[in-house]
Amino acid sequence: MLDVARVAMPSLYVVAELFTGSEDLDNVFVNKLGITSLIREAMSAGDSHEEGRLVYRYGGEPVGAFVQPSLRPLVPSIAHAMFLDVTHDNECPIQLRSAYDSLPSSAIVSMACCCSGSTRGYDEMVPHQISVVKEERFYPKWNPDAKASSPGEVNLKTGIIAGKLALNKMHQDLASKGFNQVYVDQVDEDVVAVTRHCPSTHQSVVAVCRTAFHNPKHHQYRKEVPPMFIPGKIDEVVLEARVIDRQAGTYKKCEKYINGMPEYTVEIKEHIQLKDSGIVKHAGVTSKGSSEFVQEIVFERLTPGSVIAFRVSLDPRAQELVGVIRHHLIQFSPKYKLGSLPDQHTPTILETPLAQIMSKLTLADMNMLLFRCDSEEQEEGGGCYNIPSWTSFKYGGLQGLMSVMADIRPKNDLGHPVCDNLRQGDWMIDYVSNRLVSRGGALGEVGKWLEGMFHYLKHIPRYLIPCYFDAILVGAYTTALDITFNKMSCFVQNGSTFVKLLALGSVQMCGVGSFPALPPLSLALPDVPYRLDKDTGKKEQCCVSLAAGLPHFSSGIFRCWGRDTFIALRGLMLVTGRHLEARNIILAFAGTLRHGLIPNLLGEGISARYNCRDAVWWWLQCIQDYCTLVPEGTAVLHCPVVRMYPHDDSEPHAPGTPFSFTQPLCDVIHEAMTRHMQGIDFRERNAGPNIDMHMKDEGFNVVAKVNRYTGFVYGGNRFNCGTWMDKMGESDKARNKGMPATPRDGSAVEMVGLCKSAVRWLVELHKKGLFPHSSMKIHRDGKELKVSYEDWNHKIQVNFEKNFYVSHDEKDPDEKHPDLVHKRGIYKDSHGASSPWCDYQLRPNFCIAMVVAPELFTVERAWKALEVAEKKLLGPLGMKTLDPDDMVYCGVYDNALDNDNYNVARGFNYHQGPEWLWPIGYFLRAKLYFAKKLGKETYDQTVYLVKSILSQHYVHLERSSWKGLPELTNENGQNCPFSCESQAWSISTVLEVLHDM
Numbered sequence: 001m002l003d004v005a006r007v008a009m010p011s012l013y014v015v016a017e018l019f020t021g022s023e024d025l026d027n028v029f030v031n032k033l034g035i036t037s038l039i040r041e042a043m044s045a046g047d048s049h050e051e052g053r054l055v056y057r058y059g060g061e062p063v064g065a066f067v068q069p070s071l072r073p074l075v076p077s078i079a080h081a082m083f084l085d086v087t088h089d090n091e092c093p094i095q096l097r098s099a100y101d102s103l104p105s106s107a108i109v110s111m112a113c114c115c116s117g118s119t120r121g122y123d124e125m126v127p128h129q130i131s132v133v134k135e136e137r138f139y140p141k142w143n144p145d146a147k148a149s150s151p152g153e154v155n156l157k158t159g160i161i162a163g164k165l166a167l168n169k170m171h172q173d174l175a176s177k178g179f180n181q182v183y184v185d186q187v188d189e190d191v192v193a194v195t196r197h198c199p200s201t202h203q204s205v206v207a208v209c210r211t212a213f214h215n216p217k218h219h220q221y222r223k224e225v226p227p228m229f230i231p232g233k234i235d236e237v238v239l240e241a242r243v244i245d246r247q248a249g250t251y252k253k254c255e256k257y258i259n260g261m262p263e264y265t266v267e268i269k270e271h272i273q274l275k276d277s278g279i280v281k282h283a284g285v286t287s288k289g290s291s292e293f294v295q296e297i298v299f300e301r302l303t304p305g306s307v308i309a310f311r312v313s314l315d316p317r318a319q320e321l322v323g324v325i326r327h328h329l330i331q332f333s334p335k336y337k338l339g340s341l342p343d344q345h346t347p348t349i350l351e352t353p354l355a356q357i358m359s360k361l362t363l364a365d366m367n368m369l370l371f372r373c374d375s376e377e378q379e380e381g382g383g384c385y386n387i388p389s390w391t392s393f394k395y396g397g398l399q400g401l402m403s404v405m406a407d408i409r410p411k412n413d414l415g416h417p418v419c420d421n422l423r424q425g426d427w428m429i430d431y432v433s434n435r436l437v438s439r440g441g442a443l444g445e446v447g448k449w450l451e452g453m454f455h456y457l458k459h460i461p462r463y464l465i466p467c468y469f470d471a472i473l474v475g476a477y478t479t480a481l482d483i484t485f486n487k488m489s490c491f492v493q494n495g496s497t498f499v500k501l502l503a504l505g506s507v508q509m510c511g512v513g514s515f516p517a518l519p520p521l522s523l524a525l526p527d528v529p530y531r532l533d534k535d536t537g538k539k540e541q542c543c544v545s546l547a548a549g550l551p552h553f554s555s556g557i558f559r560c561w562g563r564d565t566f567i568a569l570r571g572l573m574l575v576t577g578r579h580l581e582a583r584n585i586i587l588a589f590a591g592t593l594r595h596g597l598i599p600n601l602l603g604e605g606i607s608a609r610y611n612c613r614d615a616v617w618w619w620l621q622c623i624q625d626y627c628t629l630v631p632e633g634t635a636v637l638h639c640p641v642v643r644m645y646p647h648d649d650s651e652p653h654a655p656g657t658p659f660s661f662t663q664p665l666c667d668v669i670h671e672a673m674t675r676h677m678q679g680i681d682f683r684e685r686n687a688g689p690n691i692d693m694h695m696k697d698e699g700f701n702v703v704a705k706v707n708r709y710t711g712f713v714y715g716g717n718r719f720n721c722g723t724w725m726d727k728m729g730e731s732d733k734a735r736n737k738g739m740p741a742t743p744r745d746g747s748a749v750e751m752v753g754l755c756k757s758a759v760r761w762l763v764e765l766h767k768k769g770l771f772p773h774s775s776m777k778i779h780r781d782g783k784e785l786k787v788s789y790e791d792w793n794h795k796i797q798v799n800f801e802k803n804f805y806v807s808h809d810e811k812d813p814d815e816k817h818p819d820l821v822h823k824r825g826i827y828k829d830s831h832g833a834s835s836p837w838c839d840y841q842l843r844p845n846f847c848i849a850m851v852v853a854p855e856l857f858t859v860e861r862a863w864k865a866l867e868v869a870e871k872k873l874l875g876p877l878g879m880k881t882l883d884p885d886d887m888v889y890c891g892v893y894d895n896a897l898d899n900d901n902y903n904v905a906r907g908f909n910y911h912q913g914p915e916w917l918w919p920i921g922y923f924l925r926a927k928l929y930f931a932k933k934l935g936k937e938t939y940d941q942t943v944y945l946v947k948s949i950l951s952q953h954y955v956h957l958e959r960s961s962w963k964g965l966p967e968l969t970n971e972n973g974q975n976c977p978f979s980c981e982s983q984a985w986s987i988s989t990v991l992e993v994l995h996d997m
Contacts (some may be wrong), residue, residue: 016210033445060113060182063197063204064463066409067335067471075410082115086122094127094672099264100212100243100305103160103298104192107209107307110167111194113180118164124260126161127251137258148248151259163241163266163307170238170309174205185747187226190304200338202322202464204312205238206230212243212304221304228297229286231461232312240279241268279308293318293461303606312459321456325468328453330354332475347452354449354476358483360442363578364529364544366484367511368443369436370397370477370504375555380514385431390417394961394981396435398477399508405470419466429454429469450476469870489577491995498954499994505964506572509547510581517545517560518588519605520654522640522662525587543579543588546572549967549980562589562615563724566622567918570629571988575995579630586626587641589619590668594645595682597704605644606652609691611684613704613715613722616672617754621852623669624761634770637666648682666771673762674776676713676755677787679705694728695720696738706755707747707832710803711795713755716745718834723748725843725881727910731898734905742911746832746839749804752796753849756856756901759793800856804828806840823872823883825864827857842883844873844919850926859933866927876952876973877965878915878986879923889913891971895978907978914976916968917953921989924949925996946993953990965990 008531085106086093088301093101102125109116120139121130138152146153156162174196181197190211197204208228214221248262269276274283281300285293293315302308313319330336343350349357361369374384377396384400386392393400393549401418408416421428433454436447453472457465485492485500492503514534520541547554547902549562565585574584589598592605596614599608627633640662644652653660680703684691687700696719704715704722718720721740729736765771766789775788802814808824815821820840828839829847847869850857873880882889887905893914895907903909924946931942952973957965957984964982969975 008732019739038097060180060196061199062412062414063181063183063195064414064467065199065412066405066467066475067199068409069474072410080114081112082117083109083112084117084119085109086119088119088130088132090129092127092129093122093328094125094261095129097213098215098305099125099127099261100216101242103163103243103266103305104209104211104307106164107167107309108159108192108194110171111174111182111196111205111207113175113182113196116168116171121258121260121820122578123159123161123164124154124258125264126258126260132259135258137254137256139931140257140259148246148262148265151254151262151745152257154260156453157265157901158262159260159264160243160266162268163239163243164242164822166239166268166270167307170205174618179203179205187228188222190221190951191225191302193228197860199467200326200985202314203235204232205309207307207309208299208302210302210304210306216304225299225302227299230295230297230310230312232293232295232314232318233316233630234274234295234297235284235311235313237269237272237274237277237280238309238311239268240277240308241266241307242279242301242303245785274310277308279306281931286412318460321460322464322468325453325456325460325472326600329471329475332471332478336471347455349445349448350452352449353477354446355483357442357445357449358479361446361480361483363507364440364510364512364581365441365443365488366480366507368397368439369446369480370395370399370484371508372396372511373551373554375551376511376513379555382435385428387417387421387428398432398473398480399963401432401473402477403475403963409470411496414466417691422466422469423462426454426458427459429465432473435499438650446476487577489575492576495994498950498957501954501957501963502571502987502991502994503576505982505984505991506576508550508576508964508982509568509572509984510544510578511547511556512542512544513559515604516541516543517604518543518585519591519602519644519652520642521584521587521591522642524640524662528584543584546585546984548985549983550964552964557601557607559602562598562600562602563612563618565602566588566598566615566618567724568984568988569622570625571921571991571995572984574625574629576990579626579633582622582626582630583636583639586619586623586636587639587665590641590665591644593643593668593672595648595702596672596673596680597702609684610682610721611700611702611722612726613702613713614724614748614751617751617758618714620669620672620758621754623665624757626763634765637765637770638664639668641665641668666773669762669771670773670776673758673789674778676704677706677776677792678778679703680715681705692728694730694738699738699740706792709795710747710799711753711755711759711792712799712803712831713746714745714747714832716743718743718745720745722898723751725911729906729907729908731908733898734900734902734908736902736908736960741908742838743832743834744830746830748845749827749831750845750848750852752800752804752831753846753851753856755980756793756796756800756853759789759796760853763789763793799857801861803831804846805858805861822885823868825861826868827865841886842868842872843881844869844879844923847879847919847922847926851922851929854926854929857930859930862926862930863934864868865928866923869923870927874920874923874949875915875969875971877920877969878914878917878973879919880915881911881919882913884913885958886912891915892974892977893968893970893976913975914968914970917965917983917986918989921951921993924993925989928993928996943997946997950990950993 140152140154143153144155146155173365177198178200179196179198181199183195185193187193193206193208195204195206218335243264243269245263246265250263251261274280279299280297286296320341323339324343327341327342328350330340372395372888374392377383384392384396394403404418410416433447433451436443437451457468486504492499529542530539533540545560546565546568547559553559569582586717592599592608594608598619599609599610600612600615601609626636642660642662646661684700684702684704698717699719706713721743723744725742727738727741727746731737762771763879766774775786778785778787804827806821806824806826806828806921817836820837823842826842829841829843829845830839833839850862872883890904890909891913893907893910898906927942928931953965962981965986967980967983
């Protein structure tokens with residue numbers, strides 16, 4: 001005969017909890033109903049702890065769970081469960097436990113927030129397993145007037161049927177009204193309390209079940225049951241029931257019907273007031289703090305086999321405060337309408353929508369609101385929030401919290417130290433608002449809005465604080481992001497999520513600290529931001545500066561670097577539409593020009609070091625990009641520049657001082673070009689261990705010149721490193737101290753490309769009447785000469801491939817060192833190095849020249865060289881900085897390692913293999929440029945390749961707690977612990993690829 005299962009499935013209302021392990025997988029299967037079911041031996045083994053654990057694990061979200069976004073990443077989860085008190089495969093619980101346990105075990109099952117079910121015979125208290133194979137008797141019929149002694153008939157007084165009906169009604173009611181949060185409390189060895197909670201109304205139903213695994217007639221149970229403390233106000237007793245004996249004879253197996261035990265029935269009351277309860281002796285009100293309203297329940301007749309369920313609301317004041325919080329959260333999402341209450345005494349600040357308040361913030365303000373790493377916060381006299389025995393947040397701003405909550409929220413990890421900290425006190429809450437209020441201005445208004453919301457938050461039950469704290473911050477954070485993107489370019493506003501995440505790097509890196517990081521601009525320059533100095537009360541400029549990377553290069557003199565700034569400026573500031581701030585940075589650095597160079601380490605201009613040869617060319621490239629990308633951008637060429645160093649040997653002068661002078665940017669550009677053509681040769685100011693404790697004496701001599709025959713810019717020596725590959729040896733043990741790992745002296749390929757780009761651009765500007773200079777006056781061999789920009793441009797053009805391309809022809813007459821060639825069809829990394837073999841090393845730098853000066857390259861040769869780079873240098877996130885076939889290649893950077901290995905000690909291999917991210921942007925842009933030259937099919941294939949490569953950057957960016965891309969990785973994309981977690985130029989160059997597409 002058929003085994004008929006009676007199943008209570010209220011709308012199949014199922015919420016699966018996160019699956020965190022592999023246990024119990026062997027117990028999960030698909031039953032005949034096609035519903036995933038969980039059958040546990042615990043129901044028959046007499047283990048109330050296990051029952052409670054299963055109800056919690058398979059029965060819904062935890063009480064106080066976080067509000068989940070409508071769209072969220074997929075997370076692993078437990079299969080939807082169907083929870084049964086018994087199945088046809090289980091032994092009869094009465095045989096293993098006692099008849100008295102039937103009701104409380106069913107009650108525990110019914111309180112789970114998932115489908116629940118049973119097998120016919122359980123409710124009638126059939127005291128044996130019903131065989132689905134051998135059983136031939138009939139189930140009893142329903143008869144409301146049936147006598148207890150009649151084996152062929154059942155009614156509400158039979159077994160636990162009346163109790164089960166009430167439990168099923170409650171189960172369905174809880175599901176239909178959204179009571180989807182669960183808390184299980186093992187009160188003692190026999191008593192289990194299960195709470196079902198509605199997250200919108202914050203009503204709860206608490207079922208207290210006293211199990212009876214042993215027959216109370218033969219087992220000595222404790223007479224006293226521990227009191228219960230139920231947070232909130234008890235509105236009613238939904239039901240109270242217990243299994244009792246009755247005079248109806250004892251069980252005898254019927255030959256015709258599958259009969260149950262007639263000697264037991266259920267005593268039940270439904271929907272009564274607490275004072276009318278027969279189980280509760282006393283209910284008193286106690287308090288656990290100003291935000292807690294708790295009722296103490298003392299039981300009188302919670303006998304084994306009893307169940308009582310309370311309907312509980314928050315106390316009126318807490319309910320009102322939660323409703324008010326939800327009312328103010330409606331501006332972020334309509335999901336908060338349910339359970340919301342209008343605020344009768346709204347503070348003035350909360351009457352204004354947060355979006356309206358935040359609309360007054362600048363992007364520099366957003367840097368403070370969202371980001372600021374610990375060193376930046378400490379510069380302001382504070383620090384990132386720290387949780388004792390755990391750790392500090394990555395940022396003082398909202399992103400610090402959001403990054404942590406992004407991991408906590410989907411898992412509903414309410415046991416996380418952050419949630420514990422919130423429940424224990426208001427420290428974190430006050431940190432968030434006070435940090436902004438203390439800033440004053442528009443940021444202070446945002447802080448006051450948060451302060452107003454937190455005033456309500458502090459007075460609701462502590463178990464709800466993590467949920468609503470998160471909801472408030474999510475609303476504030478998403479509002480800030482919307483406003484941030486709306487203040488950026490159309491490219492960002494209309495861009496993909498990936499574009500927006502990268503553009504957020506502009507806010508992350510660009511900010512204003514407590515001390516001006518940039519030299520002052522001309523007083524005549526319009527639209528320069530000012531503020532009052534906190535200490536002197538005097539007006540001072542407060543221009544945005546660009547940090548090189550977080551956390552190592554974010555504050556003090558190590559925040560701003562000429563090379564890093566201008567590699568990153570196009571992507572982070574021009575592409576994102578931050579034109580005015582980009583202008584100010586360009587002009588501020590222009591004011592520091594000295595010896596014809598832009599400083600490497602800026603040091604506010606006063607402590608600048610002029611020890612790099614490439615920063616000036618990146619600066620010039622950015623000015624060109626500014627003129628090209630910004631509407632009426634060429635106007636910047638006539639902006640006034642205050643020269644901090646009127647002469648090379650001058651002390652720094654501030655604007656308005658007697659010795660300072662001002663000139664238009666175009667003249668500063670011309671001076672930089674002229675100084676290179678004339679030849680730069682000087683010794684660094686204050687040369688010695690005070691400015692570089694590792695460099696040898698010869699390294700402080702700086703040379704940068706132009707070859708009169710090829711037009712190539714060249715310079716450096718084997719004791720210094722004037723390009724971005726600037727690792728100086730530090731190990732005495734390995735004897736590499738004072739020796740550059742990659743001197744790249746001679747003509748570095750990217751510098752020749754950048755120089756060509758600048759010269760070509762100036763020629764074009766002059767022809768349009770936008771640049772006043774057509775030639776440079778220099779002195780050579782005692783004579784004054786004029787060298788035209790056009791002639792310089794031509795020389796580079798005709799000589800580039802002749803000197804940089806490594807031909808497949810082994811007899812190429814232009815090849816000076818055929819014995820050093822080990823890769824053909826590539827472009828050299830340099831020309832004229834003091835160690836000629838360095839010229840022939842395969843590195844990714846030629847890709848930069850391809851992007852900024854593509855006219856130097858033959859299309860077919862360029863494409864083949866890029867294919868070699870792709871095969872040999874391309875990593876998951878970055879580009880290998882050296883060919884893996886090179887004898888000194890080492891892809892793992894460890895700056896702490898100090899051994900006797902010359903090539904790796906103290907991170908000597910910084911640029912000898914580890915995979916740096918920023919060159920990948922230039923590699924991909926070069927691929928796109930030359931693919932378009934080769935036709936649509938090649939271009940489409942390249943676009944597919946680029947998207948595939950960048951998908952890994954998107955994943956990294958989305959998962960990064962820093963919300964950034966790192967400086968570098970070790971080989972094959974492995975994490976490098978010595979890398980900056982978020983690097984400006986890494987984010988910038990990837991964003992530029994998307995902009996090109």
